[in-house]
Amino acid sequence: MPLDPSSDIRRVVAGRVEEIPPGERKLIVPFRGRAGIGVFNVNGDYHALRNLCPHKLGPLCTGRVSGRPEAVAPPSSYAGEPEIERDGEIVRCPWHLWEFDITTGQCLVDPKMRVKTYPVAIEEGEVVVYADPADLPPQPPSGAAVPATMARGRSAE
Amino acid sequence: MATTLTREQTRTRVKPAVIDGDIHNDLPSPQALLPFLPAEWRDYHARFGTFGYSATAYPRINPNAARHDAWPPGGGNPGSSLTFMREQLLDAWNIEYGILNCLIGAGARRLDQSAAVAQAINEWQVATWLDPEPRLRASLVVPYEDGQLAAAEIDRAARDRRFVQVLLIARTAEPLGRRKYWPLYEAAVRNDLPIGIHFGGSGGFPFTGAGRPSYYIEDHAGMAQAFQSQVVSLVCEGVFEQFPTLKIVMIEGGFAWLPPLMWRLDAAYGRLRAETPHLKRLPSEYIREHFWITTQPMEEPTKPAQFHQLLDQLGMSDRLIFATDYPHWDFDAPDQAFPVRLDPDLERRIMADNAKGLYKF
Amino acid sequence: MTATATDRLAQIVAQGVIDADLNVVVPSSADLFPYLPEYWREQINQTGFKGPGESSYPASAETSARPEAKPDGGPAGSSLALLQQQALDPWGTEIGILTCAYAVEAIHNPDAAVAMASAVNDWLIAEWLDKEPRLRASIVVPSQQPELAAREIDRVGGHPGFVQVYLPVRAEAPYGNRRYLPLLDAAVRNDLVVGIGFGGSPPNPPTPSGWPSYYMEEWAGMASIFQSQLMNLIFEGVFDRFPALRVTLIESGFTWLPSLLWRWNKEWKGLRPQTPWVRRLPSEYVHEHVRLTTQPWDAPPVEAQFLQIIDQLGSDELLLFSTDYPHWQYDTPEEALPPAGLPDALIAKIMRDNARTFYRL
Numbered sequence: 018m019p020l021d022p023s024s025d026i027r028r029v030v031a032g033r034v035e036e037i038p039p040g041e042r043k044l045i046v047p048f049r050g051r052a053g054i055g056v057f058n059v060n061g062d063y064h065a066l067r068n069l070c071p072h073k074l075g076p077l078c079t080g081r082v083s084g085r086p087e088a089v090a091p092p093s094s095y096a097g098e099p100e101i102e103r104d105g106e107i108v109r110c111p112w113h114l115w116e117f118d119i120t121t122g123q124c125l126v127d128p129k130m131r132v133k134t135y136p137v138a139i140e141e142g143e144v145v146v147y148a149d150p151a152d153l154p155p156q157p158p159s160g161a162a163v164p165a166t167m168a169r170g171r172s173a174e
Numbered sequence: 175m176a177t178t179l180t181r182e183q184t185r186t187r188v189k190p191a192v193i194d195g196d197i198h199n200d201l202p203s204p205q206a207l208l209p210f211l212p213a214e215w216r217d218y219h220a221r222f223g224t225f226g227y228s229a230t231a232y233p234r235i236n237p238n239a240a241r242h243d244a245w246p247p248g249g250g251n252p253g254s255s256l257t258f259m260r261e262q263l264l265d266a267w268n269i270e271y272g273i274l275n276c277l278i279g280a281g282a283r284r285l286d287q288s289a290a291v292a293q294a295i296n297e298w299q300v301a302t303w304l305d306p307e308p309r310l311r312a313s314l315v316v317p318y319e320d321g322q323l324a325a326a327e328i329d330r331a332a333r334d335r336r337f338v339q340v341l342l343i344a345r346t347a348e349p350l351g352r353r354k355y356w357p358l359y360e361a362a363v364r365n366d367l368p369i370g371i372h373f374g375g376s377g378g379f380p381f382t383g384a385g386r387p388s389y390y391i392e393d394h395a396g397m398a399q400a401f402q403s404q405v406v407s408l409v410c411e412g413v414f415e416q417f418p419t420l421k422i423v424m425i426e427g428g429f430a431w432l433p434p435l436m437w438r439l440d441a442a443y444g445r446l447r448a449e450t451p452h453l454k455r456l457p458s459e460y461i462r463e464h465f466w467i468t469t470q471p472m473e474e475p476t477k478p479a480q481f482h483q484l485l486d487q488l489g490m491s492d493r494l495i496f497a498t499d500y501p502h503w504d505f506d507a508p509d510q511a512f513p514v515r516l517d518p519d520l521e522r523r524i525m526a527d528n529a530k531g532l533y534k535f
Numbered sequence: 536m537t538a539t540a541t542d543r544l545a546q547i548v549a550q551g552v553i554d555a556d557l558n559v560v561v562p563s564s565a566d567l568f569p570y571l572p573e574y575w576r577e578q579i580n581q582t583g584f585k586g587p588g589e590s591s592y593p594a595s596a597e598t599s600a601r602p603e604a605k606p607d608g609g610p611a612g613s614s615l616a617l618l619q620q621q622a623l624d625p626w627g628t629e630i631g632i633l634t635c636a637y638a639v640e641a642i643h644n645p646d647a648a649v650a651m652a653s654a655v656n657d658w659l660i661a662e663w664l665d666k667e668p669r670l671r672a673s674i675v676v677p678s679q680q681p682e683l684a685a686r687e688i689d690r691v692g693g694h695p696g697f698v699q700v701y702l703p704v705r706a707e708a709p710y711g712n713r714r715y716l717p718l719l720d721a722a723v724r725n726d727l728v729v730g731i732g733f734g735g736s737p738p739n740p741p742t743p744s745g746w747p748s749y750y751m752e753e754w755a756g757m758a759s760i761f762q763s764q765l766m767n768l769i770f771e772g773v774f775d776r777f778p779a780l781r782v783t784l785i786e787s788g789f790t791w792l793p794s795l796l797w798r799w800n801k802e803w804k805g806l807r808p809q810t811p812w813v814r815r816l817p818s819e820y821v822h823e824h825v826r827l828t829t830q831p832w833d834a835p836p837v838e839a840q841f842l843q844i845i846d847q848l849g850s851d852e853l854l855l856f857s858t859d860y861p862h863w864q865y866d867t868p869e870e871a872l873p874p875a876g877l878p879d880a881l882i883a884k885i886m887r888d889n890a891r892t893f894y895r896l
Contacts, residue, residue, distance in 0.1 A: 073510040079243045086811040091772050093713065099811050111242035112505045114235060114805035126804040235806050346744045349752070382763035383741040383756070385708035389770050391806040395798050396743075396766065399759035403742035403752075410752045430794030434844075438788055438833040439755045445597040445863060446751040473794065474801045476818070476849060483843045484794070487835060504805065 031056040031137075031144040037063070040105055044068060044078055045146065054135060054146055057082070057119050059106050064119050065146045066108070067133035071124070075112030077132055082108050085116060085125065190522070191270035192508045193529040195468040196372070196425050196497035197263065197310075199274045199303055200238075202250035207279075210294035210301075215287065224282050224291075227378035230386075232393040236503045244501030252501035256307055263500045264309055267508045270526065271535050274303055274312040275341055275372050275425060281319070288317035289327060296331045304336045311533065313341035313370050319377075321354050325361035332365035338533045339368050343375030344400040344427060351404075351411030359417050368466070368532060371404060373397050373426035401427035402435050405461065409439060412452035414460045421532065423466040426499055430473040433487035436461055462490055466532055468497035469524065470506040478513045491520055495529045540869040547872060550883060553890040554631040556732075556785050556828045556857035557622055557670075559663060560612035561586065561637050561655060570657035575650045587638040587651075591703070591734025593750055597863050604861030611861040615666060622860035623669055625868060629887070630896050633663060633672040634701050634732050634785060640679045641736035648677035649687065656691045664696035671896070673701035673730050679737075681714055685721035692725030698894045699728040699783070703735025704760045711764075711771030723777045728894060731764055733757050733786040758833070761787040762795055765825065769799065772812040774820045781893060783826045786859055788833035793847035796821060822850045826893050829885065830859035830871065842876050851881050855890045 029045060031054075037043050042057045053068040055078025070077040084104030092098045107116050107125070116125040117132055124130035136147045201207055208216050236242060238252055244262065246255035253259065263269060276299060279291040292315045299312045314337045316324035324340075331337055340362045348354060350371070362369050374397070380386040381396055383403075401424055414420060439457035447453065453460075467490065475481050485491055498506055508525065516524070529535065561567060564579050564586050571579070578584070592599040600611030604621060612618070623631055637655045642648040655675045663670050674697050676684035688700055700722045702710060710719070710731065722729050734757070740746045741753055741760060761784050774780055799817035807813065813820075834841050848854070858864075858871060865871045873885050890896065 073507055075505075075507070076243060081242050086808045088812040090776055090812045091713070091810075109242075111244075112503070112507070114503055116807070126807060233809075235809065344743075348745045349742060349747050350744065352748065377744050379743055379745055380739050381743050382709060382767075383739075383743070383760035384704065384706045384710075384763050384767070385712070385737065385739055387709055387763065387767050387770075388712065389810055391770055391799075391802050391809060392763070392766055394806070395802045396763060398795070398798060399763055400743045402759040403744055403747070403756050406752045406756050407742075407744075407747055410747070410749045410755075428798055430797060431791060433835065433840075434788070434791040434794065434833060435755070435758070437790055437835050438758055438831070440836075441831055441833055442598075442751050442755040446749075446754065449596075449749055449751055471798075471801070473797055475793075475797050476800070476847070480793075480843075480847055483840070483847070487840050487843070 026147045027150050029054070029146045029148050031065075031146055034139060034142050034144055037144055040082075042078065042082065054078070054148060056137065056144055056146060057108070059119055062120070063137040063139070063144055065135040065137045066117070066119065066122055067135070069132070070110040070112065070115065071130050071132055072110065072115050073112055075110045077108065077110045077117065080109045080111045082119070189268040191268055191526055192496060193526045193535065194263070194269050194272040194498050194500070195423070195495040195529055196470060196499050197259070197272045197274050198253045198499070198501060199259075199276050199299070200251040200253040201278060201298070202254040207291070207294050207298060210298045211290060215290040218287065224279070224287065226281055226283060227376050230376060230381070232390040234390055239503055240501050241503055241505055256303060259500070260307070263498065264307070267498075269309060271529070271533075272310055273338060273533070274299060274310055275370065276312070276315055277372065277374060278315070280315050280317050281343065281375060285317055285320040285323060288319065289323040292317050292327055293330070296327070296337070300334060300336070304334070311336050311338045313337070313339040314367070315341055316358065318342050318355070318358060319347050321357035324358040328358070328361040328365055328367070332367060337367070339370045339423065342369055342371045344371055344373055344397055344404060345375035345377050345381065347377035349403060349407030349411075351407035351409070351413050356413070356416065359413060359420055363417050363419050368421035368423050370423040370425050371401070397426070398428050398431045402431060405432070405435060405465070406439065409457045409460050410450055410453070412450070414464050415452055415454060420464060421466065422464055423468065423495065423532070425468045425497065426470060427467070428471055428473060429467045429469070429488065429494070430484055432461070432467070433484070465490070466493045466495055466528070468495045469511060470497040470499045471504045472506050472511060472513070474513050481512065481514045492523060492528055494524045495532070496525045543875065544869050544872065547882065547886055548627045551887050552626045552628050552856060553887045553896065554622065554626060554628045554858050555783065555855035555890050556830065556859050557618060557631045557633050558612045558860065558862060559618070559633050559635050559659070560610045561635065561658065562609040562613040567651070567654040567658055570654035570661070571650060575647065578647070587641040587736065590736060591636060591638070592862075596750060598754055599863075600861050601863040615663060618860065619667065622858055626858065628669060631670055632698060632894070633659065633670055634730060635659060635673065635675055636701070636703065636732060636734055637675050638703065638736045639675060639677045640703060640706070642677070645677065645680045645683060648680060649683050652677050652687055653690065656687070660691070660694060660696060664694070670696070671698045671894070672696055673699040674727070675701055676718065678702050678718065679707060681716070681718040685717040688718070688721035688725055688727070692721070692727055697727065698896070699730040702729060702731050704731050704733060704757065704764055704787070705735030705737050705741055707737040707739060709764050709767035711767035711769075711773050713771075716776070719773060719777055719780060723779050728781045728783050730783045730785050731761065758788045758791055762791060765821070766799060769817045769820050770810045770813055772810065774824045775812055775814070780824055781826070782824055783828065783855065783893070785828050785857070786830065786862070787827055788831055789827040789829070789848070789854065790833045790835070790844050792821070792827065792853075793844060793849070796849070818849060822853070826853055826855050826889065828855050828857035828859070829873070830857045830862070830864045838874050838876055841874050845877065851884055852889050852892070854885045855893070856886045
């Protein structure tokens, strides 16, 4: 996706494609703080979410990635075992544990809530996020792409 | 290009001091307590270990009920690394003072064991937390099921004024107004310390008045019912007539249930006061005089404006104390504490001043 | 009593009233003899068994009986004539729903429990329903034996006078527990509401911290047991299992409901994976499946706050007017009315329409 020079959109390289294999994620935290962007590889497709939970501004993208248990009734009452649906497509904020659909940003326990998402493209072997500057630090003087760094903390169990 | 500050940057710049009424420190491993235990109890732990009331298995939603991002990078349990706690909580949120509520080990059925462990925990807290970090204060862990032993530990340890509170738990073997606990209250008053009653515990009974529920959510959300019964007991037994200066802080129990409980208690008192002639005032008057409440887990009304109604009904805005509950999964961040924008004076009181007044910071 | 209040009472009464909670008491075991098989009559004569006792309502407590409600030689609530004079006629009650808190759950011999429950139900038919067409009643069941309770529900559930199965709120296990499925199934199969009422005599104490000292504690604390029951019904998924299940909380108070729904909704959002069959917000299950009677109001002292609470319920269909006769909850009938600040349409729903719809009267 070529950038219009007048556009406010900022092109951020998250890393080489092989750095974020399926099931993995990378946090782009270009400044000290809690926000930033999480780039997830879900079954080969890349998705970028703002690392800021719309509920209480927790570091959403550092949460556990899993699936969503679904059931019609407790297993021993009359139904079968609950099923884990969409394994690897759900991230749960580490604060308060609300579930979000990584592929859409939609909160699954509050239909009114959605986390901001960004377009992602693969360009010459690199995972590129087209980010809103409001979510990033001021433009570095050189105009160079912001170096991506890993967030600290555990990425996944 | 004009630079507009993002919300995060604004927040980073303006960080008023916060007092955190509920932080959980933990041992990095059970062995870490051994140097603080007398030899006989080290030996007992080596030969027997510990045991409590009937097993109650409500697997918590996360290991250690902790935030997924709160495991220290160097290993150990969440809340066991002061370095990481400084980085993730004290520095990050400009915590002026934080109160440690250590939830380890005072609930054993063998009461002298509880007493030994409580003393060891308190000495470990001094050496590992209070000495190295001047922003921290701690609650005294006491063998609360034995009023005399608990009073002795309060008298021993309270000389260190960095202990600012005595820690009890919401589920006990008897309702907390019963007289077996009175020596503990007497010692707290004697040492000018409030009593903190924290989420959790087990006195050996089912977690509800209707038997054992099935799920962790009932254990967790059901703590509001445990707190209610303790408020009822403390009021009805006349504890506040006996100890007119006693102060109680309810920690991690929520508070939206308190106004309806006050209304119900006042109604009950209206019909049943012949049974409790030792009570001289309405139950709600005792509650508003003697109780403080920490805010976490923050109430989230259906409509945010209902939070203002709640504060009005509660009538205890000078008694609310902000708390994060770090490092637990339902952590409340200081800058997101309320579901509505509060009057700045009120916000400052809840975030810091109310705690300063109570704990004399 | 002001003229306006009297006018308002007259106006509301003229529009029709359904009373969702009238309490009847079995005067003595001998009164059940006509409805007991010979073997059990002989057993009662042999042992002098006087019935399971009634510890939930101490006979002389003001909350148990209005002074004028005690007939000569019998307990309050045992006289149809007094109930007609004091509860039905003054209110112009079109329909009144009887509950009988005969504590069969305290009879440990399961066959005796069944026999006594059946006798009480046949006594209710003969002595109350057959004699007074304005009355409906609740089926007494041995709730500690759910299979046998289901059989009793099937035995009498077809009688048009029974509109409800009565369960005491205190129980050995909460009613969402899997063991009660046969009982709930029978209630639904017979198109009956499940009414959960004040009191009960299970083996476990009424608080998570054991036995309180004063009846005032038990009375005020009963609200928290209703809360535990309601939470359990939701999270066990019984409303998903039985989409037609209707539950009324009787004598529970209701001002606690909004704040508890906030808490449960919040916790569900984080803890949903542990009970994934709960697929909607807890408050939605309550709005669809649960109703609450109005006495005791447990009202705040300020009417504006009372109106806030009723608004916070989030539905105008939840409240069912009740007098709770012969329990002494108010001094003048005007005090039993919904607050005057409510819209007329909502008052009509509370006084009559909600119960008519829910109980299909």
